Amino acid sequence: MAAKRKSNKKTRKKKKQLIPPAFIVGGIFFVMVLLIILAVINIKVKNLEKDIKLEQSKFNYARQIEKDIKAIFYDLEIDKSFAKHELIKENKKILLKYYLKLNKNEVDTLFYNIGNLLKKEKFKISYFSENELSAENEFIKIVFKVSRFKKSANKTNKEMYLKNKNNNHRLSIIIDDCGNNINLAKKLASIPYPITMSVIPFLKYSKETVKIAKQHNKTVFLHLPMQPKTYPNTDPGKGAIFLNTPKSLIEIIIRKDVEDLGFIEGANNHMGSALTENREKMQQVLNALKKYTDTFIDSHTSTKTVAYNVCKSLKMKCGMNRKFIDNVDDKNYIREKLYEVLSLFEKYNTIIIIGHLKENTIQVLKEELPHLQQKGIKITNIKEVLN
Structure with a gap:
């Protein structure tokens, strides 16, 4: 009996040890596959979370741009x-x-x-x-x-001008934002027409740009930074006048702006869509500016600007920009805007336009100003078109 019990125990032990190897291998393989699947799912979940966050950030950014544009419209x-x-x-x-x-x-x-x-x-x-x-x-x-309003009778601006040609028509050109690129400043200064170079103070090449302009007998303006309506989203830069700038500080800022350039013959506003609508601030600015120049051009960055009228009330030499020609940095666009000026001569004998220190703008002026001159338009110094 005892021998039978021992043999039964041995049999049981043997039965416990006889787990098929395939089951063990299969179990390990299953666990590994499961871990890989879980890892893949985890990576996909994380990537999905990143994608969702990225899309959300895109929409948030777009909403902010939308608000900024809405503010400009307003x-x-x-x-x-x-x-x-x-x-x-x-x-x-x-x-x-x-x-x-x-x-x-x-x-x-x-x-x-x-x-x-x-x-x-x-x-x-x-x-x-x-x-x-x-x-x-x-x-x-x-x-x-x-x-927009339709053009009349399929006539181009060139054709309309040639029909009503007037040799008394004078055009003066200001190029803003000078001081940030010395090579473009040299190219602009080399154009053989009396273009005004308006220089922003405290830029890398501001002083050198003024020297180049003087060497080529170009008129030098202070491109005076002023608060835009989109501030603080849009920063007018160092040396700017803001709506909350006190009168005493305005005088100091303008003095430092002029000292940075070393020489100016006039000024026009850089940005300033908010400040040029404020009569009191413009009086303070122009009174301070009169110590250095009697000439100011309203860049007309706001439809509600009072800058030109304040300038006249202070008995200064004043002018008003009639058109920006390079809001789109493309030669065809700039050329089109330049020739749109011809239609303005139906209303004005003298016109001031503004461009910016850009390669395309310089190239178009170099190519087209001789053609405008041939049509009887006098490209003239800014001083000759002021009121």
Whole structure:
């Protein structure tokens, strides 16, 4: 009996030890596969969370840009009924699309302010035509579609001007934002026409730009930074005047701005869509400026500017910008804007226009100013067109 019990125990032990190896291998394989699946799922979940966060950040960024553009519309008093828009997802980017109904002057002023915003947010112009402007950066694409008043009788600005040609028509050109690129400053100064170079103070090449302008007998302006309506989102830079700048500090700031350049023959506002609407502040600014120059040009960055009228009331030599020619940095656009000036001669004998220190602007002026001169327009020094 005892021997049987022992043999039964041995049999049981043997039965316990006889777990099929395939089961063990299969179990290990199953656990490994399960761990891999869980790891893959974990990675996908994390990637999905990243994608969701990225999309959310894109939309938040787009909403902020949308608010900034809305603020510009509000500041320029663009009627809501003439400015519709939509925000949608297009491929991997957020699309902000605007449908505008504006006249030419409103479009020019709007694009000047929009241009500052696009530059700050590192947008690049991707397309333009007479009625459309597109710009995009890494996350957002913005499209402005404009419907304007129709041109009359299919006549180009050139044809209209030639029909009503007047040899007394004078055009003066100011190029803003000088001081940030010495090579472009040299190219601009070499153009054989009396172009005014308006220099922003405290930039890397401000002083050197003034020297180059003087060497080429170009008029030098202080491009005086002033508070825009989009401040603080848009910073006018060092040496700026703000709405809350006290009178005593305005005098100090302007003195330092002039001292930084070393020499000025006049001034015009850099940005300033907010400050140029404030009569009291403009009186303080121009009274301080009179110690250094009697000449001021209202850049006309706001449709409600009082700067020109305040300038006249102070018995200074005053002028008003009639058109920005390079809100879009494209040669065809700039050329078109330059020739749009011809139609303005139906209303004015003397016109001031403003461009910026850009390669395309310089190239168009170099190519087209001789043609304008041949049409009887006198390209003249800024001093000759002031009131």
